[in-house]
Amino acid sequence: MNKIEHIGIAVRDLAEARQTFSRFLGQEPYKEETVESEGVTTLFYQVGEVKIELLAATRSDSAIARFIEKRGEGIHHIAFGTSDVEGESERLRQQGFVILNDRAKAGADNMLINFLHPKGLHGVLAELCQEKN
Ligand code: ZN
Numbered sequence: 001m002n003k004i005e006h007i008g009i010a011v012r013d014l015a016e017a018r019q020t021f022s023r024f025l026g027q028e029p030y031k032e033e034t035v036e037s038e039g040v041t042t043l044f045y046q047v048g049e050v051k052i053e054l055l056a057a058t059r060s061d062s063a064i065a066r067f068i069e070k071r072g073e074g075i076h077h078i079a080f081g082t083s084d085v086e087g088e089s090e091r092l093r094q095q096g097f098v099i100l101n102d103r104a105k106a107g108a109d110n111m112l113i114n115f116l117h118p119k120g121l122h123g124v125l126a127e128l129c130q131e132k133n
Helices: 014-025 064-070 085-094
Strands: 001-010 031-035 040-047 050-056 074-081 105-107 113-115 128-129
Touching: 001 064, 001 128, 014 040, 014 050, 050 064, 064 074, 085 113, 085 128
Parallel strands: 001 050, 074 128
Antiparallel strands: 001 074, 031 040, 040 050, 105 113, 113 128
């Protein structure tokens, strides 16, 4: 891992959150993208080196919908950038961490992603992400 790539924030209403975060950050998001397989629509802001990803559910059985139901809106995950998501996942498995998917999958913003189970990381859901080239 070589950087914090983005911070993911779960929101109930994407249009309302867009207004709030655009006013807060003084800029508009550079991208909106729906990832059908995850049941989520995302908005991205670039804040210096790090991005802010707003996540809203597109259906009631998506992970984001379940997260908000249980814990309310707020920080959902921290994404760590790596140049080799499979290699890093394997290293972490050997360290005893639980990686959620056998193989990295396509995420928003042109990334290959995988996740660490938050139970093994003091309640933090960590995303590993590698830019697709
Ligand atoms: Zn993310």
